[in-house]
Amino acid sequence: MKLDIKNMVCDRCKKVVRDELEALGITLQHVGLGSVETVDEVGPEQLTTVREVLLKNGFELLDDRRLALVEHIKTLVIEEVQNLKGSKPAAMNFSDYLSEKTGYEYSYLSSLFSSETGQTIEQYIIAQKVEKVKEWLTYNELTLSEMAWRLSYSSSAHLSNQFKKVTGMTPGEFRKNHPSLRKALDQVGS
Numbered sequence: 001m002k003l004d005i006k007n008m009v010c011d012r013c014k015k016v017v018r019d020e021l022e023a024l025g026i027t028l029q030h031v032g033l034g035s036v037e038t039v040d041e042v043g044p045e046q047l048t049t050v051r052e053v054l055l056k057n058g059f060e061l062l063d064d065r066r067l068a069l070v071e072h073i074k075t076l077v078i079e080e081v082q083n084l085k086g087s088k089p090a091a092m093n094f095s096d097y098l099s100e101k102t103g104y105e106y107s108y109l110s111s112l113f114s115s116e117t118g119q120t121i122e123q124y125i126i127a128q129k130v131e132k133v134k135e136w137l138t139y140n141e142l143t144l145s146e147m148a149w150r151l152s153y154s155s156s157a158h159l160s161n162q163f164k165k166v167t168g169m170t171p172g173e174f175r176k177n178h179p180s181l182r183k184a185l186d187q188v189g190s
Helices: 011-023 044-056 065-081 094-102 106-117 121-139 144-150 156-167 171-177
Strands: 002-006 028-032 035-038 060-062
Touching: 002 065, 011 028, 011 035, 011 044, 044 060, 060 065, 065 094, 065 106, 065 121, 094 106, 094 121, 106 121, 121 144, 121 156, 121 171, 144 156, 156 171
Parallel strands: none
Antiparallel strands: 002 035, 002 060, 028 035
């Protein structure tokens, strides 16, 4: 049985969900970002307990398939941008990648995502990229050119302009004055 879970956006989240569900006696087949697969069906009473345990830990069980698809899109973007999984070929744009991974036309995904979140998929991708840049700036790990290359920007100037448009400051200003303005991944784009 597959359970779709909102706000499950990092490896630590996966560990918390795994530990909590196993503590309830649920045997898991697979734990991924945004979902778990159980070996056996989860009955209605146990599902109520799962829902409560997830809520207690900041997660939400998704029953609505449309919302689950939106969360799946977010998970795919986070895996590519935040975790740099590299599943998306560099030459492939995000719209084709998301269509391929979900099995839906991008126009449907785009419309659904916008209606459910109030922002476009492109805006969400940009927000995730900006948050990744904030992380790198905070830890002073890479040059702006290296960041631009890793995030598939055409140039460091393009990255810098987009960063300023989203945050209101240049990457240099952020690094010097505001490294505490980072967001949790489930809050990016909200």
